[in-house]
Amino acid sequence: MRYEEWSGIARKASKRSLWMVHFCTGCGAIEMPPVMTSRYDMERFGIASMATPRQADVLLITGYLTVKTLKRVVQVYEQMQSPKYVIALGSCTMNGGMYWDSYNTIKRLDKYIPVDIYVAGCMPRPEGIMNAFLKLMKLIDEGKARGWERYKKYYERYKKNQEMAFNFVKKEEKEEEKNEGD
Amino acid sequence: MDVSAIMIKSAVVIAYAFIGTFIGLLFLGVGRKIVARVHNRVGPPFYQGFIDVAKLLSKKTNISHGWIFDLALLFSISGILLAFAFLPVGGIKLLSTDGDAFLVLYLLAIPALGFALGAGASGNPNAGIGVMRALVMMLSYELPFVITMIALMIYYDTTSIARIVELQSVNGISSWAIFIPPFMLAAAVADMALQGMLMEQPFDIPVAPHEIASGPMVEFGGKYLGTLMLYKAISIVVETTLFVDFFLGGGVIMHGGIVANIANFIVWFVLIFIVFTLSLLINTAFPRFRIEQAFTFYWKYEAILATVALIWVYWMVI
Numbered sequence: 001m002r003y004e005e006w007s008g009i010a011r012k013a014s015k016r017s018l019w020m021v022h023f024c025t026g027c028g029a030i031e032m033p034p035v036m037t038s039r040y041d042m043e044r045f046g047i048a049s050m051a052t053p054r055q056a057d058v059l060l061i062t063g064y065l066t067v068k069t070l071k072r073v074v075q076v077y078e079q080m081q082s083p084k085y086v087i088a089l090g091s092c093t094m095n096g097g098m099y100w101d102s103y104n105t106i107k108r109l110d111k112y113i114p115v116d117i118y119v120a121g122c123m124p125r126p127e128g129i130m131n132a133f134l135k136l137m138k139l140i141d142e143g144k145a146r147g148w149e150r151y152k153k154y155y156e157r158y159k160k161n162q163e164m165a166f167n168f169v170k171k172e173e174k175e176e177e178k179n180e181g182d
Numbered sequence: 183m184d185v186s187a188i189m190i191k192s193a194v195v196i197a198y199a200f201i202g203t204f205i206g207l208l209f210l211g212v213g214r215k216i217v218a219r220v221h222n223r224v225g226p227p228f229y230q231g232f233i234d235v236a237k238l239l240s241k242k243t244n245i246s247h248g249w250i251f252d253l254a255l256l257f258s259i260s261g262i263l264l265a266f267a268f269l270p271v272g273g274i275k276l277l278s279t280d281g282d283a284f285l286v287l288y289l290l291a292i293p294a295l296g297f298a299l300g301a302g303a304s305g306n307p308n309a310g311i312g313v314m315r316a317l318v319m320m321l322s323y324e325l326p327f328v329i330t331m332i333a334l335m336i337y338y339d340t341t342s343i344a345r346i347v348e349l350q351s352v353n354g355i356s357s358w359a360i361f362i363p364p365f366m367l368a369a370a371v372a373d374m375a376l377q378g379m380l381m382e383q384p385f386d387i388p389v390a391p392h393e394i395a396s397g398p399m400v401e402f403g404g405k406y407l408g409t410l411m412l413y414k415a416i417s418i419v420v421e422t423t424l425f426v427d428f429f430l431g432g433g434v435i436m437h438g439g440i441v442a443n444i445a446n447f448i449v450w451f452v453l454i455f456i457v458f459t460l461s462l463l464i465n466t467a468f469p470r471f472r473i474e475q476a477f478t479f480y481w482k483y484e485a486i487l488a489t490v491a492l493i494w495v496y497w498m499v500i
Contacts, residue, residue: 010240017230017237041223043214046230051396054245054403057237081404082242
């Protein structure tokens with residue numbers, strides 16, 4: 001068998017067995033219980049929730065991210081074993097949503113880690129989340145969910161963006177300390 | 183024994199290892215389906231176990247934590263496969279000898295220790311807690327289980343599992359150990375010990391996903407987790423087979439000939455499936471014990487019941 005055929009089989013297995021670690025930030029976590037339990041039951045498609053990032057394939061970001069949370073999200077993402085995928089829920093991860101003018105949230109998640117699928121809404125309904133998983137399965141089957149390869153290829157750029165966000169916080173903290181000192 | 187006979191025997195043992203793994207993976211998927219049906223969900227397809235293992239083994243990156251981490255998994259999986267080769271399966275004896283009841287007990291400790299080594303090598307504090315709990319659990323459930331085993335050995339006057347199976351199949355189903363009054367009690371005790379061995383609720387203390395982030399498995403990912411899943415699959419088959427061999431006559435209902443072998447194999451399969459389903463139903467109905475509650479349960483109540491069964495058997499034999 002040729003390499004393409006083998007990787008095709010691997011993709012077929014991978015799409016029917018998505019193990020996710022959901023990073024519960026913001027308000028999106030409350031939409032997950034109906035998706036997991038008997039109302040929508042995502043285990044039908046082999047999707048299960050895992051305890052640690054080492055075991056998981058999908059990282060689910062469920063809402064806005066502050067800069068401090070972003071640091072942890074990047075750590076979690078880098079601990080996952082490729083091929084790995086990211087699903088971002090809610091408008092907060094796209095353009096800041098209702099936190100568009102907040103000083104301590106990031107506005108576009110895609111600048112810091114590669115996102116495969118965005119789900120619009122504030123918050124998206126469980127149907128929307130199921131739909132995103134089905135779409136992700138389709139993309140994996142076609143070999144188009146290549147976020148993890150993008151992260152490897154443009155690693156310097158992603159790191160630069162992350163550093164910019166982190167340094168911004170550090171600078172502010174220093175200024176605050178200075179003000180308190182005065 | 184000449185060389186060719188040894189070659190044939192080892193080939194049969196390897197084939198059995200594959201069959202055991204296949205059945206175990208099937209059970210993992212079917213088990214998830216059963217739990218889902220109890221929850222009033224649809225559940226994954228019955229072949230989900232195979233998909234999961236295929237996915238994990240085809241992961242592109244696999245992070246190792248040193249050579250102990252790599253070898254410990256092989257240690258576990260080879261230990262459990264060896265234990266499987268010593269168990270009579272549907273009346274077919276592979277490596278059965280005298281005294282293998284003790285040997286299997288020792289062999290079942292090897293995978294747990296291998297598991298502990300691997301988890302310890304990962305250096306994660308959650309893994310450390312999980313390993314400690316797993317070893318305490320092993321200490322807990324082995325006492326009542328060994329007492330019931332001693333009761334069986336006294337009654338059948340042998341230490342060979344194959345001989346116990348043979349003696350239970352002389353009069354068909356009616357001579358199974360579970361239909362002898364003291365062994366009804368012993369089987370109930372052994373079934374709860376089995377629950378601890380299979381790490382199902384209320385005894386899933388070592389893995390406890392929401393509490394210590396799946397315990398010893400916390401640093402395993404990719405191919406390592408895939409190997410661990412294979413180990414888990416085989417261990418389900420080995421532990422349920424142990425129960426079936428001791429109390430349900432090893433599934434032997436007929437003697438002699440190929441047809442009898444096939445029938446026995448099917449009966450064995452059905453019986454281990456029933457034992458596994460029972461443990462899953464208990465699993466869905468109960469929450470998790472704390473470690474000291476589990477320890478008390480096994481060393482106080484279970485051990486007392488097992489001792490009562492032992493004394494009863496001794497009185498019957500005399």
